[in-house]
Amino acid sequence: MATGRLGIEETLGALNAALGPGGPVWFKETRARHLRARDFLAPQRALQARFRDGEVPECVFHAVAGLQGPGVAPVLRCARTSAGLELQLQRSAVFERVLGAVADYAAPAAPAAPGSRVLLHCPSLRAAPSALRLSQLRAVLVADHLARALHAHGVSVRLVPAVRDRHMSTFLQQLRVDWPVASERAATEALRSRTLAELNPAGDREALPPGVLGNVYLKELVEERGRTAGYDPNLENCLVTEDLLSVLAELQAAVLHWPEVGSLDLAAGGAPDADGCVVVHVVSCEEEFQQQKLDLLWRKLDDQAPLSQKHLVCGPVKVAGVPGTLTAPEYYKYRHAQVCNASALKHSRDLAQDPAWTETFRVLSVATIKFEMLSTAPQSQGEWLLLFNSVLPFPDLLSQTAALDHTAPGLHITARTEMVCKLLVQLSMDFSSYYNRVHILGEPRPHLFGQMFARLQLLRAVCEVLHTGLAMLGLPPLSHI
Secondary structure, three states: OOOOOOOHHHHHHHHHHHOOOOOOOOEEOOOHHHHOOOOEEEEHHHHHHHOHHHOOOHHHHHHHHOOOOOOOOOEEEEEEEOOEEEEEEOHHHHHHHHHOOHHHHHOOOOOOOOOOEEEEEOHHHHOOHHHOEHHHHHHHHHHHHHHHHHHHOOOEEEEEOOEOOHHHHHHHHHOOOOOOEOOOOOOOHHHHHHHHHHEOOOOOHHHOOOOEEEEEEOHHHHHHHOHHHOOOOOOOEEEEEHHHHHHHHHHHHHHHOOOOOEOOEOOOOOOOOHHHEEEEEEEEHHHHHHHHHHHHHHHHHOOOOOOOEEEEEEOOOOOOOOOOOOEHHHHHHHHHHHHHHHHHHHHOOOOOOOHHHHHHHHHHHHHHHHHHHHOOOOOOOOHHHHHHHHHOOHHHHHHHHOOOOOOOOOOEOOOOOOHHHHHHHHHHHHHHHHHHHOOOOOOOOOOOOOOHHHHHHHHHHHHHHHHHHHHHOOOOOHHHO
8 A cells, every 4th residue: 555645736747747847737625616526627728728729638638647756646537528637536545645644644745844943023012012003912912823833844943032021921821922021232332333333424412311322323324225015115214222122132142142952943954154044024013114114124234144134024903893993802801701701602591600611712712813914714514525525634734834935135034923723713614514514433435444433533633733733822721621
């Protein structure tokens, strides 16, 4: 029997290669009504562009029908239809392969290169929780989720800033956000000396308020990188304060003094150096302009500043029925009250003060907030849908969530932090529909091996994906809720 993990990406790659030179043509089906007859489709219009009159050569047709290779799912049939080339997999064989190696499908498809290091900087965490806006809360949750995804991918992750406000630390624990804490500020003497040498000569420095050192000219750095880099063309000067130097000093120390191990860190290969580290500034849209100043100031004052700095900008948050002026703690209380009220309606009594339910309500409130901030909800249904749409693609999804293209030109970077939430929502809906229609311990299905045992294995695979996905969001396993 063939061994090794089956993959959607590997299968799509082999299907497109079988058609010969050209761009990708095949796509994976996701809709229940299409999955009754096919798993992949090469649309007729795309085939017409690739082949004369859309007629697929017989040799190509046979190559697709007999598709094989590492990670490629076994093919049952390939048929020409009015829609194009339709391909269906040997579903019983795919079930057997996947359910026989469930753990392989709850891990990333391709681990990161040894020694990969990412510093995630979330300036929103320097605010007091009582002043934290919803857009800043979103940046915090994105940074936490991205840290977990990178860590699962085998990347060594450092988180900045270390939280000093005990109220913020308590609020993060409430949100199940795992973030380091610290009590001391980093030393700023070296940066202060460099700043004083770079200050603009104009102006009376003695008239500056306490804690303000003066202005540093940044325009030449913006022009040096060009407008295509993505910096705001209005950036000219930066007013340097002691607090700003403290921020830079912490970033500098985090890059140069990389820990070997930590709660979200893996051993880094070789001696730490700035050039081997990617810095990602996760900021709300309101903080972007100030963060660009900080980015350029770091480059100007520190010759060892990382060459690769990217900005992941989180857009504004609009929640239906919630005032835009609501702070993050107020938003949490609002969602917690909704969870408690919904429970009271369901159980016909108030369980909010019941110790047995207190933690459950907290977890559900946090889960509601994270899913609302990080995703939108799709819809789907059946056994094959569970495997084909959720379990089988999950390793590739984990790898895509952790993929940060820091080599792309420009200042900004994107992260697919919504992917895990979307898959979990779809998987939950698919499984709920399946569980309502199918008796797990009931009559056997002919396309499942081991009958009842196979269903239990499918349930195990679904649970593995759910638990791994929830861990990416800092949420406990289902058995703990």
